[in-house]
Amino acid sequence: MHGRLKVKTTEEQKAEKQKEQQKKLxxxxxxxxxxxxxxxxxxxxxxxxxxxxxxxxxxxxxxxxxxxxxxxxxxxxxxxxxxxxxxxxxxxxxxxxxxxxxxxxxxxxxxxxxxxxxxxxxxxxxxxPNWDKEFGLCTKYLTYDDRNFHCWDYRRLLINKIGITLPAEIKFSTDCLNNNFSNYSSWHYRSTLRQLDENCIEDELNLVQSAVFTDPADSSAWFYFRWVLSNPALSKEKRQELLDNLEQLQELDPDCKWVVLAKCWLTGSLVLSDSEFVDKRVQFYKELIELDPTRKGQYEHYLKIAEEKLANN
The missing domain is CATH 1.25.40 (Serine Threonine Protein Phosphatase 5, Tetratricopeptide repeat)
Incomplete structure (x- = not known):
């Protein structure tokens, strides 16, 4: 009818799009x-x-x-x-x-x-080069998207140029994580800043425990937690304390596989020195088979190893 706009068909729109793409190509x-x-x-x-x-x-x-x-x-x-x-x-x-x-x-x-x-x-x-300006720009980009791992890597290059102090960068990392615990890039960046020792490991444990207790289902903090647990500066007494904390967390969230996995990480390092943890490890892997059936084969493999150690004790 006169006075009405003609609506293009799907095929006409597709043909125009292909024509435009060909022109750009x-x-x-x-x-x-x-x-x-x-x-x-x-x-x-x-x-x-x-x-x-x-x-x-x-x-x-x-x-x-x-x-x-x-x-x-x-x-x-x-x-x-x-x-x-x-x-x-x-x-x-x-x-x-x-x-x-x-x-x-x-x-x-x-x-x-x-x-x-x-x-x-x-x-x-x-x-x-204006490294200070560049560093400020990098910080600005991270406020827009704190998951941009390219920007985190770039920041790591820049800190060697401007000579920023470690405490200042640790504070920046802490502020970022307190703003958003669910950030793999930020956790990873933090792990590159310094070597863990007896003077700082307690602070790292407090931070990462705050994260996992806030959202036990979020995997990003658990990977950092595992990295902290791998440090030899962590005493047996501290590991037991952490295990007790995880038991409390499991009572609050009994269906979270990450809590049970963390208990495996903790007891795994103590198997050779304390036989009681072998029993617990067997129990934990049986729980994981139920909680995370997708990885059933992996857990059954570890369960078999734990049961063999238990039989030899």
Whole structure:
């Protein structure tokens, strides 16, 4: 009827989408062809460099383009070294634009391996890198997404550049975890900060116990708990205390497999020195078979080992 908008059919919409995709593919191929042709000549071509910028803003995971840009930056570095007066300033200005590009790419994809790697590489090439500003930006990114393990890895690189104190970084890690216990990346980052010893292991146990008691079903803190338990600085008396705490937690949440697994981790290290824990280990694996039937075969294997040790005692 007149005056009514025509609604496109599904097939028409699909055809238009395919046409648009083909157009983008042709532009991408043409751009890559242009870049690769000039790359082979070892000369800096501003047009190709500009095309690579456009392509990376759309898709920052094209490693070939990041490598191409590295080659161009090295050419710029060599040229700037010939100018003893303004060389460093010209290079810095060129690299600042490159840093801005990586920031645009990270907005498009905050977990782009290529963008994070290239950003750090450019800063290492920079005659006057602002590591403090970079560290602040890294902290800002983590407030947006504290699960971005790329950003956590990047932060680990930066702390070696700015010389931040260990207590300050431990506090930052603690604040992040108190804000969100369910964060594998944050727990892992914390494990890289220092070696556990008698002076700090108590604090780590208090923190991770707070996490597992808050949400026993969340696996992230349990993995960190296991890492802490593997430390030889943990005394037998402390292990027994932790085992008692886990017994209390199991009363509150009897269907949580992680509690029983943690009890296995604790008693497993004591089997050789205290025979009473062999009985408990057998009991725990029988419980796990019921609580976590998906891994029944694994638990039956460990149960068989525990029963053999029990028979030999």
């Amino acid at each position: 042709q532009l991408y191929r043409a751009g890559m062809k242009k870049i690769l042709s000039t790359r082979a000549s070892d000369l800096y071509d501003p047009e190709s460099f500009g095309i690579s910028t456009q392509l990376l803003c759309v898709n920052p995971d094209i490693y070939t383009l990041w490598n191409y840009r590295k080659e161009v930056l090295l050419i710029e570095k060599e040229e700037s070294s010939k100018d003893e007066i303004e060389g460093d300033n010209k290079l810095a200005a060129f690299l600042d634009k490159e840093i801005s590009l990586t920031e645009q790419c990270l907005i498009a994809n905050p977990k782009s391996y290529g963008s994070w790697h290239h950003r750090y590489w450019v800063l290492m090439l920079h005659p006057n």
